[in-house]
Amino acid sequence: VVELGMPSRSVITTCAYCGVGCSFKAELRGDELVRMVPYKDGGANEGHSCVKGRFAFGYATHPDRRLKPMVREKITDPWREVEWEEAIQTVATRMRAIQDTHGPASIGAISSSRCTNEEVYVVQKMVRAAFGNNNVDTCARVCHSPTGYGLKQTFGESAGTQDFRSVAEADVIMVIGANPTDAHPVFASRMKRRLREGAELIVVDPRRIDLVRSPHIEAAHHLQLKPSTNVAVINSIAHVVVTEGLVDRGFVADRCEGFEEWADFVARPENSPEATEPVTGVPADELRSAARLYAAAPNAAIYYGLGVTEHSQGSTMVMGMANLAMACGNIGREGVGVNPLRGQNNVQGSCDMGSFPHEFTAYRHVSDDAVRAVFEELWGRELLAEPGLRIPNMFDAAIDGSFRGLFVHGEDIAQSDPNLRHVSAALEAMDLVVVQDLFLNETAKFAHVFLPGASFLEKDGTFTNAERRVNRVRSVMKPKSGKHEWQIVCEIATAMGYPMSYDDPGQILDEIAQVTPTFQGISFKRLDELGSVQWPCNVEAPQGTPTMHVDEFTRGKGRFVVTAYVPTDERTTSRFPLVLTTGRILSQYNVGAQTRRTGNVAWHAEDVLELHALDAENRGITDGDLVTLASRVGRTTLRAKISDRMPPGVVYTTFHHPVTGANVVTTESSDWATNCPEYKVTAVQVGLAHPL
Ligand code: SF4
Numbered sequence: 001v002v003e004l005g006m007p008s009r010s011v012i013t014t015c016a017y018c019g020v021g022c023s024f025k026a027e028l029r030g031d032e033l034v035r036m037v038p039y040k041d042g043g044a045n046e047g048h049s050c051v052k053g054r055f056a057f058g059y060a061t062h063p064d065r066r067l068k069p070m071v072r073e074k075i076t077d078p079w080r081e082v083e084w085e086e087a088i089q090t091v092a093t094r095m096r097a098i099q100d101t102h103g104p105a106s107i108g109a110i111s112s113s114r115c116t117n118e119e120v121y122v123v124q125k126m127v128r129a130a131f132g133n134n135n136v137d138t139c140a141r142v143c144h145s146p147t148g149y150g151l152k153q154t155f156g157e158s159a160g161t162q163d164f165r166s167v168a169e170a171d172v173i174m175v176i177g178a179n180p181t182d183a184h185p186v187f188a189s190r191m192k193r194r195l196r197e198g199a200e201l202i203v204v205d206p207r208r209i210d211l212v213r214s215p216h217i218e219a220a221h222h223l224q225l226k227p228s229t230n231v232a233v234i235n236s237i238a239h240v241v242v243t244e245g246l247v248d249r250g251f252v253a254d255r256c257e258g259f260e261e262w263a264d265f266v267a268r269p270e271n272s273p274e275a276t277e278p279v280t281g282v283p284a285d286e287l288r289s290a291a292r293l294y295a296a297a298p299n300a301a302i303y304y305g306l307g308v309t310e311h312s313q314g315s316t317m318v319m320g321m322a323n324l325a326m327a328c329g330n331i332g333r334e335g336v337g338v339n340p341l342r343g344q345n346n347v348q349g350s351c352d353m354g355s356f357p358h359e360f361t362a363y364r365h366v367s368d369d370a371v372r373a374v375f376e377e378l379w380g381r382e383l384l385a386e387p388g389l390r391i392p393n394m395f396d397a398a399i400d401g402s403f404r405g406l407f408v409h410g411e412d413i414a415q416s417d418p419n420l421r422h423v424s425a426a427l428e429a430m431d432l433v434v435v436q437d438l439f440l441n442e443t444a445k446f447a448h449v450f451l452p453g454a455s456f457l458e459k460d461g462t463f464t465n466a467e468r469r470v471n472r473v474r475s476v477m478k479p480k481s482g483k484h485e486w487q488i489v490c491e492i493a494t495a496m497g498y499p500m501s502y503d504d505p506g507q508i509l510d511e512i513a514q515v516t517p518t519f520q521g522i523s524f525k526r527l528d529e530l531g532s533v534q535w536p537c538n539v540e541a542p543q544g545t546p547t548m549h550v551d552e553f554t555r556g557k558g559r560f561v562v563t564a565y566v567p568t569d570e571r572t573t574s575r576f577p578l579v580l581t582t583g584r585i586l587s588q589y590n591v592g593a594q595t596r597r598t599g600n601v602a603w604h605a606e607d608v609l610e611l612h613a614l615d616a617e618n619r620g621i622t623d624g625d626l627v628t629l630a631s632r633v634g635r636t637t638l639r640a641k642i643s644d645r646m647p648p649g650v651v652y653t654t655f656h657h658p659v660t661g662a663n664v665v666t667t668e669s670s671d672w673a674t675n676c677p678e679y680k681v682t683a684v685q686v687g688l689a690h691p692l
Contacts, residue, residue, distance in 0.1 A: 007034050007378035010649045011628040014463050014471040015053035016114065016456030017589050019342025020044055020164070020186045021465025022053050025534075026476045033057060033476060035455060043532040044164060044465050050185035052589055059597035061453035064439050070377040070450040075428070075665040084483060084491075091407070091449050094432045095131070098405040105433075106403055108135025108394055111355040111409030113143075113344035114460030115485065116473055117491065118508040120346070120353040121361070122489045122500065123409055127388075129381040134366055137410045138355040141391045142418075145674035146309040147340045148351050148363065150318025154326070155548070156555025158351060158363045161337035162301065163467040163534060163546040167194050169335025174295035176321065177202040177230065177680075178308020181211055183584050184305075184466075186343045191303070192217060200297070202290045204233060205307060206581060206602030207644045207652060208218035219542065222288040224647055227579045228474030228681045229280040230312045233287070234320035236280070238266040238609075241327055246328030248429075255558055256326050262560035263327075279565075281647075282346050284450035295328045299335030306343060306583075310680045312568040331558065331668040332550045342466040343584075349464030352519075352535070353389055353512070358387035374515055376664045381498065392668065392675050395426035405432040407492075409485075410453060412593055414442035418654070418666040418677040419633045441593055451479035453486055459485070461505040462527065468534045468545070470519075472527045484547060493529070568681055570669050572649075576631060576683035578615065579650050582662045609641040611686060619687055626689040629653070631665035631682050637689045651686060 007027035013021045015036075022395035023042025027035050036057055038049035069087030070079040082090075095107050108131065111123040120138070127136035131247040140148070147160035155161070167173065167190050170530075180188035185371060192214070193202050203212050206227050212219045225233050241247060242263045251257045269275060273284035273291075280287075294300045302325060308317045321338050330336035342348055356359040364371040367385045376383050389397060391413070397403035399422075406427075417423050427433055435444045436451040444450055457476040464470050469486040479485075487506060504509050506524040513519045520538035535543035547553070572579060589595045609629055611621070621627055627640045629651070638653060646652060655661040662679070669678040 001186055008448060010037075011474050012472070013474045013476065014345070015049070015454070016345050016463075017052045017056070017594075018184055019344060019347055019466035020184050020201060021345060021463055021469055021471050022049050022186055023471060024036075024049065024053060025566060028476060033060070033686055043469055043471070044467065045186045048186045051665070052595065053608050056589075056598040057457070057593050058455045058599065059438070059594040061521040062589065063598040064597060066438075066450060066452050067228055068439055069452060070631045072100060072335065072448055075448065087449060087451060087489045088488070088495050091131045091432075091492050095405050096199040096496060100433055102402065102404050104131070105133045105135060105388070107131055107405035107408040108133065108137075108389055108403065110167045110391060110409060110411055111136060111138045111350060113139050113347040113350040114410045115227055115346065115350070116354050116459055116503040116505065117346065117349040117512065118461040119409070119459075119463060119489070120350045120355050121284060121508055121512050122486045123407075124353060124355045125379065125490050126493040126498075126500065128359060128375070128383055129379045130493035130496045130500070132381075133392065134357045134382075134384050135358055135643060136355055137345070137391045137394070138350045138387060139416065139677065140351050142321050142416065142677050142679075143306055143343050144309055144340055144347050145356070145659050145676045146314030146349070146357070146671050149315045149673045151322060151338065152363060153548045153561055154319050154322035154559050155331075155553050156189055159348060159464055159468050159548065160339040161331060161548045162334070162339050163469070164190055166193050166334045166337065166547065170194060170203065170299050170301040171335065172182050172200045172294055172300040174202040174294055174300065175211060176302060176304040178303055178341050179205075179207075179209045179211070179583060180303070180305075181209065181214070181342060183343065188452070190443070200293055204230070206583050206650050220293060221245075221286055223287060223290055224278070224281045226281040227581050227650060228311060228564070228570070230308060230317045231310060231563055232276045232280050233282060234317060234324060235271045235563060235565055236287055237265050237274045237294065238324050238327060239271040239294045240273065240288050240318070241324065241679055242267050244292070244293065246295035247327050251329030252327065255332075255552065256560060257528045257557040259327075261325055261564055265562045265564070274672040277688025281494070292323075298327065299333070300330050301336050301339065302343055305341045305679055309671070309676055310678060312570070312669055312671060312681075314671040314676050316563045319561045322558075323563065326560065328615065332547065333549060340466060344467070346463040348466060348468060349470075349484050352464060352516075353581065357390055378511070378515060390675050391671065395423060398426040398429045401429070406430055406444055406655055407434045407436070409436045412437070412441040412443050413662060414446065415663065417664055418604035418679060419668045420663050421634055422668060436485065452464065454479040454481065454485050462509060468520055469532050470527065470535060471532045472524070528688045568669065568677060568678060570667060570681045570683055572683045576685050577649075578684050578685040578686060580629070580631070580662070580665065580682040581650060581652050581680045582655055582666070583652065584654055607638055607654045607684065608641045610641050610646050611647045612646045612650070613642050613644070614641060614648045615651065615686070616642050621686070621688055628685055628687050628689045629665055631667065631684045634664040634669050636661070651684065
């Protein structure tokens with residue numbers, strides 16, 4: 001008997017917001033979702049949740065959603081609703097026409113870390129097999145691509161080393177460039193529990209984030225470095241470890257290579273805390289104490305976020321942290337490791353699924369003949385051995401006229417990418433922009449075809465969270481547009497002459513498992529049995545792998561890499577004397593496309609600019625004033641918030657709202673290895689906005 005007004009059924013699925021990957025029971029009354037209840041057996045959350053996953057699901061039924069495909073000849077024309085067949089044929093015909101005129105490399109696609117593994121896999125397959133090039137990239141380009149690069153170089157695997165539970169065994173926790181309280185709240189709760197039990201905390205961040213001082217928690221050290229000096233700080237910590245004899249010699253001798261060269265480098269006088277203090281702003285004695293605390297702990301764990309990766313030396317810093325962890329033997333057991341906190345729900349998965357232009361699934365380079373042969377045999381197509389274009393290369397090529405057609409899947413590049421004026425110019429220059437999304441977002445303003453996507457409640461498949469945990473996403477309702485997202489992609493590929501079809505996403509996952517060594521033991525059936533599983537899951541690890549690199553590293557020996565500090569080119573000047581850094585707040589998520597369409601928007605109705613009282617006073621700014629924020633690429637107007645979290649000279653804002661958001665002013669400066677944008681460092685000026 002179902003009580004009137006009570007849920008009549010429930011479906012266990014996964015939150016579609018951050019990389020913690022909490023499991024929920026979606027409770028329905030008929031076809032209406034009435035509430036999301038955190039699932040007590042969820043592998044990542046064990047019954048906990050945050051304000052986004054629990055309450056911010058109303059966007060899925062928001063009236064802004066577009067449920068019919070739409071086309072238009074020019075971006076100045078009005079949209080025309082069409083049937084699916086016409087929309088798919090339009091995409092296929094126009095993409096092929098571009099290739100006929102401008103060559104096979106003139107089109108490409110961007111996949112999304114908001115989408116399921118299965119959806120990401122078919123997008124990269126469409127590009128490689130149907131488009132016939134490797135011009136596929138993922139929005140992880142602009143967040144954790146340096147993690148992929150740096151951890152692969154040092155450990156041999158582009159993924160975090162631990163599971164979340166492991167933090168309960170840490171004696172010292174070092175949080176670098178991350179604000180888990182706001183961005184990964186459920187994991188932050190686990191971490192805080194451990195800190196309240198007595199673990200010591202080191203925070204490395206220009207801002208005084210909540211974690212530095214919160215109820216019953218006080219960081220032992222807050223290394224409040226100047227933005228862009230991460231690598232100088234990590235090298236100085238390593239200097240103390242090496243010169244004060246704190247290295248775990250047994251671990252290094254048994255498990256690692258390249259130590260001597262690295263140790264000689266970090267021991268140089270210019271890497272000492274005293275020498276780097278003028279550069280980093282971190283007092284030498286404070287840094288020495290923090291280094292000793294980390295090195296002396298039985299178990300010390302590093303957790304980090306985009307404050308590490310979104311720099312011109314993002315990849316260098318990832319390797320610097322890996323070096324430090326190896327030097328102190330902090331790898332291969334519970335309570336240690338180097339752990340990226342991923343922003344989006346499926347950042348790990350979208351990278352695992354081969355959506356970088358140079359890699360197939362499981363991070364295998366497209367130039368590897370043996371790997372390529374596996375895909376060629378299965379897909380029946382000859383594949384290119386040369387990497388394709390990264391997202392910023394696509395924009396540059398669009399402006400110079402050689403890249404003319406782009407399929408954008410579930411990402412709002414016209415709000416999320418840096419230097420939006422450049423992005424807009426690139427999109428305007430293209431002959432065909434296809435947007436597959438829930439809403440007519442900022443990117444859709446430049447689109448010729450709009451394909452309605454499905455919300456997470458309509459999806460069936462898997463997400464992979466920050467601890468490599470593959471979680472089931474189960475559909476609560478049918479796709480409102482009438483088509484699954486993976487089906488749309490398959491139909492475009494088919495219409496372009498490369499037949500692609502699957503009965504269901506379980507069949508796509510089976511194909512992924514067939515071609516991906518780390519996924520060999522993963523299927524819907526297995527996930528239903530185990531609840532979730534952490535890759536690698538294969539013959540050697542049939543139950544999955546909570547802790548990586550236990551007896552040896554994925555690459556065999558862990559590799560020390562010399563990480564010289566190179567100052568960023570983004571320097572302050574008399575015209576732009578302040579440094580802007582960016583981030584998120586608890587109630588909102590990325591570009592806000594979802595959370596702005598829920599009750600959460602009431603908590604954060606606009607992006608604000610946080611600045612120190614001295615910087616405000618010098619400019620005649622008082623709390624709540626409208627101010628202009630300007631950089632060498634653009635300007636925006638925001639409300640000022642005077643904040644003692646900020647050091648003098650550094651200002652901070654979020655990018656949750658279009659038009660005003662931070663990316664109007666962020667520049668195209670990027671990580672040397674991966675082109676991840678340097679969102680965390682922009683030279684800016686702030687002044688009172690002139691009244692209209
Ligand atoms: Fe969702 Fe992340 Fe919140 Fe969990 S912590 S409910 S995954 S937003």
